[in-house]
Amino acid sequence: MRTAAKLGSYALGLAVVFGGALGVGRMITPTAAGTTTAxxxxxxxxxxxxxxxxxxxxxxxxxxxxxxxxxxxxxxxxxxxxxxxxxxxxxxxxxxxxxxxxxxxxxxxxxxxxxxxxxxxxxxxxxxxxxxxxxxxxxxxxxxxxxxxxxxxxxxxxxxxxxxxxxxxxxxxxxxxxxxxxxxAGDYRPEPLPHVSRTAAVDDYTVNLAGDLVPGRAGKLTLTINKDGEPVTDLQPYLGAYGHLVALRAGDLAYLHVHPEKSDKAGPEITFYAEAPSRGDYRLFLDFQHEGKVRTAAFTATATLSDGHAPSATHDHTH
The missing domain is CATH 2.60.40.10 (Immunoglobulins)
Known part of the structure; x- marks a missing residue:
């Protein structure tokens, strides 16, 4: 009986200790203000x-x-x-x-x-x-x-x-x-993601993309703008630079950090550094201003580990 009593007391003590630890754990669990709730x-x-x-x-x-x-x-x-x-x-x-x-x-x-x-x-x-x-x-x-x-x-x-x-x-x-x-509201009919492409057309302009998105680090992206087959060398400043690039991840639309490279040249090349958080497909939107109008060229790019191979160059949709 004494042994049983001791074991019972020991078990009760463990229950108190673990119960208390659980309560303390719940009390000190931080709640991030930035966490998305329901x-x-x-x-x-x-x-x-x-x-x-x-x-x-x-x-x-x-x-x-x-x-x-x-x-x-x-x-x-x-x-x-x-x-x-x-x-x-x-x-x-x-x-x-x-x-x-x-x-x-x-x-x-x-x-x-x-x-x-x-x-x-x-x-x-x-x-x-x-x-x-x-x-x-x-x-x-x-x-x-x-x-x-x-x-x-x-x-x-x-x-x-x-x-x-x-x-x-x-x-x-x-x-x-x-x-x-x-x-x-209305009849929603989603469209497929446009194919991966190195070229985008908008109005009379063609924009070519060089460089790759690399998961986990900044990748260098250079966009070259031509009009009617001729290089554009008189781009006009837009938002403090000669171009502005937004990159969004397909699926969840994660917004990538994109940093422009400073340059005094008004084209035809504009260079950015984009930080891809993961592998996968991304949509790139380049805003540039020429002859008093802002235009947007769009590309689909895939972030993969660098292997020296470029994605297939299929023509993109016109924007």
Whole structure:
């Protein structure tokens, strides 16, 4: 009996120790403000409905924002609606094919709309909207009101799912790219990803791509612009450079970090360094300005380990 009693007491003690450890573990488990929760995965229309009654003049969208603590994240840009205490907050819903005065705010760690931004590439904020099938792409620059509300004229050309990206640097903070889902109602018919290509055509221009995306490190990409078969050597500055490149990963639309190489030459070559987080297919969108008009050339590229072989050069869609 004494032995049984001792064993019972020992088992009870273990239960208390492990139970207490589990409780402590739950108490000290950190919650990342940048982690996407179930509430964060709502579509743009759902988010707009959920925030319709918020006080946008003050920027308050809930007590949870006031308690968020900034954290760092290695997650590729654009995959999270919230990161480091900042949240992309769409306000307006969109009707398919109809121009809409789209409005949104960026809510800061203290629960208020951010009103102070650093200028980067000539703008305080870059707003990118791409369809989930990556066949539609828009790079626009909204206007900022005194209360922190951004607004821009926006048209979603076809029904389906879209991703909106806000690329910005809050005053005194680090560069962020936040992403939110938008929905355009109607008969959704996704298109296949365009074939991998080294050449893209837009209007009378042909753009050739040299270089490769390499997983895990920056890959050098050089784009050469020709018009009617002749090199373009008088490109006009756009966003502080002679070209602006956006790269999105197919499937989840991760937003790649792309760095332009400084150059005083106005073409025909523009060089960038793009950091691919993984293997797979990516869609590249080059904005360049010539003769007073901004044009976009689009490519599909595959990130693989460097082996010296280039992807097959099949002609891409015209944009």
């Amino acid at each position: 509430a964060d995965t709502r579509t743009g229309d759902d988010q707009a409905a959920g925030h319709a009654g918020d006080d946008h003049a003050t920027g308050h969208t809930g007590a949870e924002h006031a308690t968020q603590q900034p954290v760092t994240s290695d997650t590729p840009g654009g995959l999270q609606v919230s990161q480091n205490g900042y949240t992309l907050n769409p306000i307006t819903s969109i009707t398919t094919g109809v121009p809409t005065d789209f409005r949104f705010t960026v809510i800061g760690p203290e629960g208020r709309a951010v009103t102070d931004y650093q200028v980067e590439h000539d703008k305080k904020l870059h707003f990118i909207v791409a369809s989930r099938d990556l066949t539609s792409f828009q790079h626009v620059h909204p206007d900022l009101a005194a209360d922190g509300t951004w607004s821009v004229r926006l048209t979603l050309p076809k029904a389906g799912a879209y991703k909106a990206f806000a690329d910005f640097v809050p005053k005194g903070g680090e560069k962020l790219t936040l992403g939110a889902d938008l929905q355009a």
